[in-house]
Amino acid sequence: MVADGLNGLRPAVGLEIHVRLRAPTKLFCGCRNDAHAEPNTLICPVCMGLPGSLPVLSADAVMLGARMALALGARVAPVSRFDRKHYFYPDLPRNYQITQKQAPLAVGGSLAVAGMTMPLERMHLEEDAGRLLAGPRPGTVAVDLNRAGAPLLEIVTRPVPAAGAGIRAWLRELRRLVRWLGIGDGSLEDGSLRCDANVGFVAPADRDDPAASAWSELKNLNSPGAVQRAVAYYRRPRTWRSIQKRAMDRDFSWRKSAEAYRALYRRVA
Amino acid sequence: MSWWRAATVVEALRRPLRERREATAAMARACVRENPALGCYTHVLAGDAAAPLVAGPLAGLAAAIKANICGVGWPNDCASRILTDYHSPFDSTAVTALREAGCGFLGLANMDEFGMGSSCEYSNYGPVRNPWNRERTAGGSSGGSAAAVAAGLAWFALGSDTGGSVRLPAHCCGIVGLKPTYGRVSRYGLVPFASSLDVIGVLARSVADARLVFRLLAGPDPRDATCAGPAWSADREEAPGAGWRLAVPRDLVGGALAPVAAKDFEHNLIRCRQLGWIVDDMDIGFAADPVRTYLVIAAAEASSNLARYDGSLYGIAPGNPDTGGDDPPYLRAVREVRSRGFGPEVQRRLMLGAYVLAAGHRDRFYHRACAARRDLAARMTAALRRYDALVLPTAAGGAWPLGAYRHDPVAMYPADRFTVPASLAGLPALTLPTGLDDEGLPLSIQLVGAARSEEKLLAMAEALEQELAFRAGKEAPWWRTD
Numbered sequence: 037m038v039a040d041g042l043n044g045l046r047p048a049v050g051l052e053i054h055v056r057l058r059a060p061t062k063l064f065c066g067c068r069n070d071a072h073a074e075p076n077t078l079i080c081p082v083c084m085g086l087p088g089s090l091p092v093l094s095a096d097a098v099m100l101g102a103r104m105a106l107a108l109g110a111r112v113a114p115v116s117r118f119d120r121k122h123y124f125y126p127d128l129p130r131n132y133q134i135t136q137k138q139a140p141l142a143v144g145g146s147l148a149v150a151g152m153t154m155p156l157e158r159m160h161l162e163e164d165a166g167r168l169l170a171g172p173r174p175g176t177v178a179v180d181l182n183r184a185g186a187p188l189l190e191i192v193t194r195p196v197p198a199a200g201a202g203i204r205a206w207l208r209e210l211r212r213l214v215r216w217l218g219i220g221d222g223s224l225e226d227g228s229l230r231c232d233a234n235v236g237f238v239a240p241a242d243r244d245d246p247a248a249s250a251w252s253e254l255k256n257l258n259s260p261g262a263v264q265r266a267v268a269y270y271r272r273p274r275t276w277r278s279i280q281k282r283a284m285d286r287d288f289s290w291r292k293s294a295e296a297y298r299a300l301y302r303r304v305a
Numbered sequence: 306m307s308w309w310r311a312a313t314v315v316e317a318l319r320r321p322l323r324e325r326r327e328a329t330a331a332m333a334r335a336c337v338r339e340n341p342a343l344g345c346y347t348h349v350l351a352g353d354a355a356a357p358l359v360a361g362p363l364a365g366l367a368a369a370i371k372a373n374i375c376g377v378g379w380p381n382d383c384a385s386r387i388l389t390d391y392h393s394p395f396d397s398t399a400v401t402a403l404r405e406a407g408c409g410f411l412g413l414a415n416m417d418e419f420g421m422g423s424s425c426e427y428s429n430y431g432p433v434r435n436p437w438n439r440e441r442t443a444g445g446s447s448g449g450s451a452a453a454v455a456a457g458l459a460w461f462a463l464g465s466d467t468g469g470s471v472r473l474p475a476h477c478c479g480i481v482g483l484k485p486t487y488g489r490v491s492r493y494g495l496v497p498f499a500s501s502l503d504v505i506g507v508l509a510r511s512v513a514d515a516r517l518v519f520r521l522l523a524g525p526d527p528r529d530a531t532c533a534g535p536a537w538s539a540d541r542e543e544a545p546g547a548g549w550r551l552a553v554p555r556d557l558v559g560g561a562l563a564p565v566a567a568k569d570f571e572h573n574l575i576r577c578r579q580l581g582w583i584v585d586d587m588d589i590g591f592a593a594d595p596v597r598t599y600l601v602i603a604a605a606e607a608s609s610n611l612a613r614y615d616g617s618l619y620g621i622a623p624g625n626p627d628t629g630g631d632d633p634p635y636l637r638a639v640r641e642v643r644s645r646g647f648g649p650e651v652q653r654r655l656m657l658g659a660y661v662l663a664a665g666h667r668d669r670f671y672h673r674a675c676a677a678r679r680d681l682a683a684r685m686t687a688a689l690r691r692y693d694a695l696v697l698p699t700a701a702g703g704a705w706p707l708g709a710y711r712h713d714p715v716a717m718y719p720a721d722r723f724t725v726p727a728s729l730a731g732l733p734a735l736t737l738p739t740g741l742d743d744e745g746l747p748l749s750i751q752l753v754g755a756a757r758s759e760e761k762l763l764a765m766a767e768a769l770e771q772e773l774a775f776r777a778g779k780e781a782p783w784w785r786t787d
């Protein structure tokens with residue numbers, strides 16, 4: 037393996053699959069959950085993030101998520117929690133996404149397809165963001181918030197050795213399951229099923245602990261073929277690095293600005 | 306002096322509806338006339354808003370609403386430039402309850418921007434002046450609500466309390482301030498500062514008035530998942546009687562009081578004993594300074610809650626983006642709006658919050674503060690299993706001069722030292738005016754009760770109110786020439 041310049045590192049892939057749930061309402065408000073309505077017709081103070089509005093969790097979304105979790109043999113947590121993931125982006129009205137980080141809806145489970153078993157890390161509920169459209173004037177951007185707050189179930193797999201064709205078949209099977217259970221439409225084309233791939237390298241000795249290795253996230257791979265292509269990127273390190281850089285550009289971390297306030301903190305606390 | 310200047314809601318309700326309506330109309334005219342000197346309102350309302358023709362238990366009366374409590378028909382800018390001309394398209398649950406009771410609204414009460422402050426000087430509209438002495442603070446952040454009620458420019462007011470923002474202004478202005486149990490009154494429509502601490506509270510001229518309004522507000526709300534109620538229950542009321550047990554957390558009171566305030570506090574404890582109550586000294590045993598714990602948690606939550614103000618959907622629009630280096634244009638526009646729209650105190654707290662939440666700092670600061678909070682809540686709850694209430698001062702002395710902390714804003718933070726413990730523990734607390742200091746400024750006592758025990762807390766406060774026989778409406782000097 038030294039010949040490919042990877043010094044014995046083996047590629048591994050972990051998938052993050054977002055399933056838009058077929059719940060009647062959005063995740064935290066009573067707005068109809070419909071991806072095909074006229075822009076900004078399905079919005080309310082909650083999903084617009086207006087001051088003073090409060091989210092109330094939809095029981096339908098929880099039931100659908102639990103149904104998927106049970107079908108995949110995951111353990112549904114007796115207590116799960118929601119967290120806020122912060123970043124500034126125009127399609128995110130509150131500038132944070134409500135998701136589950138610390139205590140997800142379900143953990144574990146697996147799905148085996150044609151001899152390939154993909155173990156699952158976790159499953160959690162989160163809200164979708166809005167959609168950016170071309171604005172009324174050139175150079176401007178408009179925001180459609182119909183999708184903002186739509187209920188998503190994110191399924192995170194454990195990293196497995198990258199094998200493109202197997203992953204493709206696996207995703208097809210997962211989509212069939214989503215449709216058969218009535219969880220969602222499972223359409224890759226309109227984004228009701230989206231897949232991100234985390235591609236990383238695992239040193240042979242670390243095979244059991246992929247978390248110790250370097251990871252890069254590839255966003256919104258909207259067909260099983262794209263996933264396969266992405267997994268192949270590791271063989272072209274330059275392309276991979278540029279993708280990696282783009283992914284990191286999306287991290288609007290507050291770390292930099294926070295450093296400046298160390299002195300203030302020392303005073304008050 | 307017109308009768309309505311000093312009358313309580315309960316007294317007004319004994320008069321015919323026609324007289325109440327006339328009094329409220331006179332009050333509305335007084336608001337227009339006197340607000341420029343006091344600054345207690347950001348906007349004075351008139352017409353249907355002030356005098357709705359709705360029947361109900363509060364018909365003919367009208368309230369002041371803190372500018373961070375949403376309602377249709379008025380601007381809800383939270384005294385911040387960033388929300389200039391923002392009109393909420395919905396009513397908060399608290400405002401709905403008052404509307405259904407037939408209550409009108411005299412205006413939006415001035416406040417520290419987004420509730421961050423203890424003196425009502427951090428407002429886009431300038432400071433609120435204390436009706437007892439216009440060179441003094443009215444307290445914060447619900448200072449406009451307190452000043453309006455004390456000055457006879459509202460029958461009562463709604464405020465919000467995150468770390469003492471109802472109780473400290475009530476103390477400074479010599480009126481009653483009730484901070485309910487966290488989650489007993491809906492927060493729907495209250496613009497958040499720190500969501501795990503925020504509570505809508507009542508500012509009133511008597512304990513009976515506070516009870517009357519609280520009864521309308523308490524109860525579960527399907528739109529606020531943290532609001533479990535329960536509604537007011539007559540079964541929970543207790544007849545005032547001998548044998549109530551109070552405890553004074555001496556380690557919190559310490560030597561922090563001004564001499565005249567310390568004297569008043571000890572005197573009030575004697576009056577409690579004269580009512581036949583038992584008053585014990587105790588130590589809570591705080592593991593960490595409650596004010597610091599509060600500052601870290603409140604700032605962290607604020608930095609998240611206020612992230613939404615970016616000038617894109619509402620509020621002021623972006624101007625010329627700053628020279629933001631190689632940041633994308635959208636981020637530069639957001640930074641420009643937030644730098645211009647937030648005042649200095651809000652910026653300070655947002656930066657502090659960002660700092661304590663930053664990766665690498667979170668465990669050391671934020672998670673440690675959360676642990677200190679759990680410890681403090683457990684200790685206070687345990688004490689309240691043995692006692693009916695904890696007794697504390699509300700502040701270290703009478704209202705301080707405006708501008709006293711102009712050059713050292715951080716030095717004002719300890720003004721909340723007696724009020725943050727109940728906030729951190731989510732417990733109900735009531736500030737009751739007790740008398741005047743040697744400069745003629747009001748002093749008070751604070752009772753903290755067990756969770757969801759407002760019925761008992763109010764009964765206790767009412768008994769003490771009768772014993773002390775102090776009422777702002779009777780003592781206040783500024784109506785004599787009316």
Ligand SMILES: [Zn+2]
Pocket residue numbers: 062065066067078079080081082083084185
């Ligand atoms: Zn909605």
